[in-house]
Amino acid sequence: MVLRQARVELEQAPAAPAGADAEAYLNALIHEPAYRIDARNAPMIRALALHDAAQGRWLLQLPCHHLIMDHTTLELISAEIALISQGARASLAAPVPFRDFVAQARLGLSADEHRRFFSGMLADVDAPTAPFGRLDVQGDGSRADECVQRVDPGVSLALRSLARRHGVSPAAVFHLAWAQVLALTTGRDDVVFGTLLFGRMRGGAEVDRAVGMFINTLPIRVRLRRKGLAVALKQTQSALMDLLAHEHAPLQLALRCSGVPAGTPLFSTLLNYRYSAGADGGTALWEGVRTIGGRERTNYPLTLSIDDLGEGFRIVVLAEAGIDPHRIAAYVQSTLAQLIDTSNDQPASPAAMGLEESRTLEQWSRGVPGLPQAFTHHLIESQAARRGDAVALVYEGQQVGYADLNARAGPDVTVGVALPRSVELVVSLLAVMKAGGAYVPIDAELPAERVAYMLRDSGVTRVVSDGATLAGLALPAGVQALDLDTLVLADEPDHNPDVVLHPEHLAYVIYTSGSTGKPKGAANRHGSLHNRLAWMQAEYGLTPDDVVLQKTPFSFDVSVWEFFWPLMGRTMWCCRRRRSALTYRCGSSSGR
Known part of the structure; x- marks a missing residue:
């Protein structure tokens, strides 16, 4: 049902408490999480006034629902309020019927045409673009933090010059910059995010005066993949232009065209590029009346709005709790500066970190002061040389000394490890590292399809396992199985292999759970592993008398320090296989 008339009533807010800041008080009334606009009752806009006696002024809030209003509509309504306040009601233009544009949108492209377009764009996208892993797109924005920054005037001029030089719009430059920020915060070089289309480009005459949503x-997809700047800008501009023909397509139709599993959002960020020439904080609407601020809410955990002010630009970041909007704004600013300095053929690389963040990361990466850089397996080898008879590992009553553990971890280079928790599992992990390889944990109890994907994706050529596990494991063609039940190593040398390694060489690759799409291999390097273990020892200080319980499945990253930290001079006590993740039955032989 469409009402022919819906009256906006002017409401007067309750007086602010004595001594309270009236503006902050009125903002708090509107932005309280409990404040709601009832979508069942028209109009979905309110006018709330408050007298600010301390400042000798009246304040007016216009809270509205996005179902009926966009940025342009709000500017049109503000202009009409100005005419009425100045006694120029007769100058108001005749209303433009919104129904005309509804009809025009319905007469546009068919659903099948929209479906073909978005399927061509998104059918092979099987994982969401979710910075910092944020996937909840059903929030109300009540706890979002905001950061508003101006782009430096010199940078703004350089960005417009960059756009003209490449024959693209400034909007394309900012879309490419946002894609680079998402690449930095998701670890992906093929990203999808939501972009807001103006919706009035094909509206015909008088559409610029129409009030409504x-x-x-x-969705827009940007494939970075180390493309040169000129190519990346052209392709981003082309993607935006292609979207214009589908600007009235339903979002849900577009989302269903992707390969992302049902129930998982395709993207969790938005970019809103809007033209707001002359619209700046504190600008005068008419004599005696000024705009003193505004605030938006969104259900997405992270949004970037770019205000094109005619010459300069303003950045507005809205981020849910736990994401620092100032940090995101710094990423955007540094990316824009980087784009300006990038030559045509250079890849449009992900955003550079801010100076302060770069210094912090560099400081963390230096390791623990006073401790030399080393490899974890070399530290275990040194323990074998100095304390060969000391107990390194205990599993179901079986004790393994450091000398025996080191000798059994011979130089058999391999990658995949598919074993239950056992002494053999620990030996195999250490053996891979000593041989200069990176171990890839393969949990044979996972679904066969997922195991097969990890084996293919990791590129392993050998898998260490046992007969029972191999019986249920379908290895891809070309992958060699090393069955410990039949492998004869008696005649193999037991000295430490002379393998030359660098701290940047891989130590292990562990796959994520795949909750946001396909599992992803997280590659970890020797230098990072050593820094972590050295920090833990410096912070918590295990002694040779301490025992560490190894309980976490080796396909989870927490297991790494449970395996290797105690083996650097302490004792590891392995929990029996198939124990609950919450309770462990530790025998008296542990002494702990």
């Missing part, structure tokens, strides 16, 4: 959110 015209904007529409649609």
